[in-house]
Amino acid sequence: MSEIIHRSKTRPVRVGNLTIGGSNELFIQSMTTTKTHDVEATVAEILRLEEAGCQVVRVACPDERAAYSIGEIKKRINIPLVVDIHFDYKLALIAIEQGADKIRINPGNIGRKEKVEAVVNAAKAKGIPIRIGVNAGSLEKKILEKYGYPTADGMVESALHHIKILEDLDFHDIIVSMKASDVNLAVEAYKKASQAFDYPLHLGITESGTLFAGSIKSAAGLGTLLSMGIGNTLRVSLSADPVEEIKVARELLKVFGLSSNAATLISCPTCGRIEIDLISIANEVEEYISNIKAPIKVAVLGCAVNGPGEAREADIGIAGARGEGLLFRKGKTVRKVPEETMVEELKIEIDKIAAEYFAQ
Numbered sequence: 001m002s003e004i005i006h007r008s009k010t011r012p013v014r015v016g017n018l019t020i021g022g023s024n025e026l027f028i029q030s031m032t033t034t035k036t037h038d039v040e041a042t043v044a045e046i047l048r049l050e051e052a053g054c055q056v057v058r059v060a061c062p063d064e065r066a067a068y069s070i071g072e073i074k075k076r077i078n079i080p081l082v083v084d085i086h087f088d089y090k091l092a093l094i095a096i097e098q099g100a101d102k103i104r105i106n107p108g109n110i111g112r113k114e115k116v117e118a119v120v121n122a123a124k125a126k127g128i129p130i131r132i133g134v135n136a137g138s139l140e141k142k143i144l145e146k147y148g149y150p151t152a153d154g155m156v157e158s159a160l161h162h163i164k165i166l167e168d169l170d171f172h173d174i175i176v177s178m179k180a181s182d183v184n185l186a187v188e189a190y191k192k193a194s195q196a197f198d199y200p201l202h203l204g205i206t207e208s209g210t211l212f213a214g215s216i217k218s219a220a221g222l223g224t225l226l227s228m229g230i231g232n233t234l235r236v237s238l239s240a241d242p243v244e245e246i247k248v249a250r251e252l253l254k255v256f257g258l259s260s261n262a263a264t265l266i267s268c269p270t271c272g273r274i275e276i277d278l279i280s281i282a283n284e285v286e287e288y289i290s291n292i293k294a295p296i297k298v299a300v301l302g303c304a305v306n307g308p309g310e311a312r313e314a315d316i317g318i319a320g321a322r323g324e325g326l327l328f329r330k331g332k333t334v335r336k337v338p339e340e341t342m343v344e345e346l347k348i349e350i351d352k353i354a355a356e357y358f359a360q
């Protein structure tokens with residue numbers, strides 16, 4: 001079972017019933033695709049996201065209808081709700097009043113000082129944080145003129161500008177994102193941000209693309225940051241059903257040992273030595289372990305030539321043999337099982353190991 005290796009130390013910030021940052025685990029976030037004022041559709045989508053493992057959800061708030069729906073949505077979901085507002089401080093005030101657990105608004109874009117103060121005071125009164133969302137595609141004119149084009153330094157300067165506005169009002173429950181659709185730029189910006197301030201960072205590679213290409217792009221960018229211990233929440237942005245974003249995010253966290261509640265599949269690429277229908281077995285086992293909430297490793301290997309030894313770290317696994325399978329644990333064969341029942345027997349062993357984990 002894998003060790004959690006999250007290393008970054010940031011200021012802890014509460015969002016609903018979660019504490020983001022500090023030495024806490026990294027949380028998976030997504031965003032709804034429904035019209036927020038359509039409460040039924042929005043709640044249904046959020047419940048599907050929760051089921052998939054989403055831990056924080058954001059909704060767009062483009063108008064008053066959306067803002068006034070927040071209270072009803074909140075009542076019917078179980079995870080913290082973040083409300084995304086652009087510019088309009090009145091929408092922010094309504095969303096906060098309605099019970100938003102966090103708002104995403106850039107204080108420098110709100111306008112007059114009294115408006116910023118009104119939002120900050122409302123957030124303070126409810127004890128909710130504000131996320132500053134720096135985006136390479138919408139940097140302030142002044143910063144673009146200074147750097148000529150979006151740069152990591154320009155993005156950090158933009159973040160510091162918004163942070164200062166909040167700090168000057170003695171507001172410190174801040175979370176910052178530094179999104180860019182260019183992976184190198186995003187990585188550089190997050191790296192510099194993690195050195196420039198200690199507020200928690202919400203990671204994302206924005207507009208990363210479709211399910212296939214966007215997953216790879218996000219994995220490359222977010223994976224680089226995770227390997228450096230940077231990040232406190234993350235969103236994989238895909239042009240797809242947001243449930244897919246959660247699946248990809250969960251897989252990514254597993255890669256870095258950052259998921260304490262998900263099982264991992266190890267499966268071989270197959271070759272000419274294959275003795276079983278590995279691809280369909282791997283898919284079936286992957287589907288099965290998606291519901292296992294323990295950080296166990298399960299291996300499925302096409303043959304026993306290098307099989308069990310190749311997957312020594314697996315808590316349980318199966319290797320194909322002619323007409324049968326070898327069930328192995330931590331690289332050692334436990335017993336032989338007939339081909340017809342080997343997947344079922346593997347599932348029983350998986351359940352046993354998961355139960356042992358929870359009994360510890």
Ligand code: SF4
Nearest residue numbers: 268270271274302303
């Ligand atoms: Fe080939 Fe066997 Fe290795 Fe799978 S486990 S890649 S079938 S040698």
